[in-house]
Amino acid sequence: MSKQENNEDMITLIDENGNEQLFKELFTFDSDDYGKSYIFIYPAEQENDDSVDIQAYIIADNEDNDGQDLVPIEDDKEWDMVEEVLNTFLDNDGNFKA
Known part of the structure; x- marks a missing residue:
């Protein structure tokens, strides 16, 4: 998926069909x-909801070197590591600890 920055914590994702969806950045880590960088995002329209659908991606430079792409995490061990990082920021009820 292509990533376009709107401002420092808003991201527009463009899927393979050209559909755009606005997301908010939760946090990134390396x-x-x-040897990779990762990002946690959630749909911007869920910002004031009691729960949000958090998604995680690998941040990779795109082939044209004019931006970055968000790449799905496909390796199970890598996914376990990413999930463990996220869980360190969630309380027992699954709420994000700011």
């Missing part, structure tokens, strides 16, 4: 073990 993994020394995998």
